[in-house]
Amino acid sequence: MPQTATANILNILESDFSGVVEEWLGTQVKEGVKRSDLFSDSESRAQNQELLKAFTKGVRAGVVNEEFSLDDDEWEDLRAVLADVSKERVGRGVTPTEMATFVLALKAPLFTRLEAMTDIESGKLISDVLMVTRLVDAFAIYTNEIFIGERDQIIERQRQEMLELSTPVVELWDRVLTLPLIGTLDSARAQEVMENLLETILERQAEVVIMDITGVGTVDTQVAQHLLRAAAAVRLMGAECIISGISPMIAQTMVQLGIDVGTVSTRSSIRTALADALQKVGYVIKTSEVS
Amino acid sequence: MSAVRITRFATAVSEITRNAIVHGGGGKISIYLDGRNEYLRVECRDQGPGIENVTLAMSEGYTTAGGLGKGLGGAKRLSHGFEVHSAPGKGTTVSMSVKL
Numbered sequence: 044m045p046q047t048a049t050a051n052i053l054n055i056l057e058s059d060f061s062g063v064v065e066e067w068l069g070t071q072v073k074e075g076v077k078r079s080d081l082f083s084d085s086e087s088r089a090q091n092q093e094l095l096k097a098f099t100k101g102v103r104a105g106v107v108n109e110e111f112s113l114d115d116d117e118w119e120d121l122r123a124v125l126a127d128v129s130k131e132r133v134g135r136g137v138t139p140t141e142m143a144t145f146v147l148a149l150k151a152p153l154f155t156r157l158e159a160m161t162d163i164e165s166g167k168l169i170s171d172v173l174m175v176t177r178l179v180d181a182f183a184i185y186t187n188e189i190f191i192g193e194r195d196q197i198i199e200r201q202r203q204e205m206l207e208l209s210t211p212v213v214e215l216w217d218r219v220l221t222l223p224l225i226g227t228l229d230s231a232r233a234q235e236v237m238e239n240l241l242e243t244i245l246e247r248q249a250e251v252v253i254m255d256i257t258g259v260g261t262v263d264t265q266v267a268q269h270l271l272r273a274a275a276a277v278r279l280m281g282a283e284c285i286i287s288g289i290s291p292m293i294a295q296t297m298v299q300l301g302i303d304v305g306t307v308s309t310r311s312s313i314r315t316a317l318a319d320a321l322q323k324v325g326y327v328i329k330t331s332e333v334s
Numbered sequence: 335m336s337a338v339r340i341t342r343f344a345t346a347v348s349e350i351t352r353n354a355i356v357h358g359g360g361g362k363i364s365i366y367l368d369g370r371n372e373y374l375r376v377e378c379r380d381q382g383p384g385i386e387n388v389t390l391a392m393s394e395g396y397t398t399a400g401g402l403g404k405g406l407g408g409a410k411r412l413s414h415g416f417e418v419h420s421a422p423g424k425g426t427t428v429s430m431s432v433k434l
Binding site: 120290292302 | 337338340341342344345348349352366392394401402404405411412
């Protein structure tokens with residue numbers, strides 16, 4: 044037996060499915076959220092049809108005693124279609140507002156059709172309108188959540204990529220490595236840096252490692268601790284560590300913080316650090332004599 | 335503001351916000367400018383377990399997280415004004431300011 048709360052809504056969705064789809068598309072155009080620059084007409088129509096089909100299925104089975112939750116099994120289809128549609132739309136650069144308005148535009152065609160049903164008494168009409176509102180609102184909120192989730196994933200992926208990109212170990216000279224650090228150094232990145240560094244030391248048989256912090260804005264106690272730990276690990280592997288690029292500002296700050304660098308050598312610039320490193324591995328830098 | 339002062343204060347703020355994230359499970363940060371534009375004040379508030387003995391926590395080398403134990407005292411030395419309000423179970427609020 045159909046639920047009385049959704050009987051009229053379901054009736055509209057089933058008897059006039061393509062009419063609703065067309066009018067939904069029309070409202071999207073009117074509200075300016077149909078991105079004809081990003082999606083072709085047939086693509087938009089297909090997406091709307093699929094969404095509405097899944098929505099209808101949810102309304103048919105997923106509303107019990109006027110209550111529903113989009114997390115229930117009956118709404119699984121809608122969630123799946125939405126995930127696909129959102130993914131595609133995020134990828135093509137649709138904004139969250141456009142996405143929500145796109146879904147909310149479904150209200151108008153449903154309202155006009157309810158209004159046209161002459162056999163509904165006014166009290167029932169209001170409760171039907173309320174029901175449509177609740178359903179479509181829930182639909183829109185869920186859409187936004189998926190949309191944000193999709194973006195979060197993109198951000199997370201990019202963060203991961205940046206993490207890998209931002210810890211390059213460069214071989215400057217035979218047995219001399221440098222690690223230019225840029226930005227902030229949190230625990231995850233420090234770990235990444237250290238692993239990368241130690242592996243490269245082994246691979247290249249490095250004897251001197253220059254950790255350059257010219258591009259690090261602030262060195263607080265935790266950053267300092269990460270640096271000193273990395274230096275200690277380098278020493279354990281039999282290589283020497285020079286921390287370079289300590290600006291006057293950072294030097295003062297580190298003193299105020301009471302950070303003791305112990306036996307780790309430090310240099311103000313990578314230039315002096317390199318001269319030092321080359322000397323340590325037995326090279327001499329000389330100006331060539333022009334005869 | 336001079337570059338040194340900016341670096342110093344930024345480090346103090348970094349120190350304190352890191353504490354709020356590591357120990358307090360995250361929190362809120364508010365930034366104020368006093369009426370005569372003389373001071374910038376940053377207030378960091380968390381709802382974490384709080385600090386039992388603030389004086390002890392401020393002392394050199396005291397740590398509960400395996401850190402250097404210099405953060406809180408260091409942050410105080412790096413700012414012009416520094417206040418900690420905390421009690422066990424009540425969260426922690428650190429207010430630090432710098433002369434502009």
